[in-house]
Amino acid sequence: MGLKGNISEGSWNVVVETTAASGGYRCTVHVTHELPGREAFRHAFTHHRTFSTEREAVLEGLREGMTWIELKRTNAFDV
Numbered sequence: 001m002g003l004k005g006n007i008s009e010g011s012w013n014v015v016v017e018t019t020a021a022s023g024g025y026r027c028t029v030h031v032t033h034e035l036p037g038r039e040a041f042r043h044a045f046t047h048h049r050t051f052s053t054e055r056e057a058v059l060e061g062l063r064e065g066m067t068w069i070e071l072k073r074t075n076a077f078d079v
Contacts, residue, residue: 002018002020002025002054003017003018003054003055003058004016004018004058005058005059005061005062007062007065011033011034011035012031012033012069013031013032013033013034014029014030014031014061014062014066014068014069015030015032016028016029016030016057016058016061016062016065018054018058018061021050022050023050023052024050024051024052024053024057025052025053025054025056025057026047026049026050026051026057027046027047027051027057027058027060027061028044028045028046028047028061029044029045029046029047029061029065029068030042030043030044030065031043031044031065031068031069031072033069033072043068047060047064
């Protein structure tokens with residue numbers, strides 16, 4: 001069983017889950033955006049790095065998820 005981390009900002013939410021991998025731990029990042037009356041936006045991705053501890057994997061996954069939200073908010077990309 002891996003660690004989970006969660007952070008919310010307004011209608012945005014980031015959830016990170018860790019899994020054991022060769023040489024350490026990987027994390028999957030789930031980003032959601034829910035507004036009343038609209039279909040929820042959901043995006044999930046696996047972080048590109050392997051981390052030596054689960055703690056590092058969770059913290060970096062949350063950081064990456066929040067960076068992803070900031071880029072999405074500024075229309076840096078469209079998914």
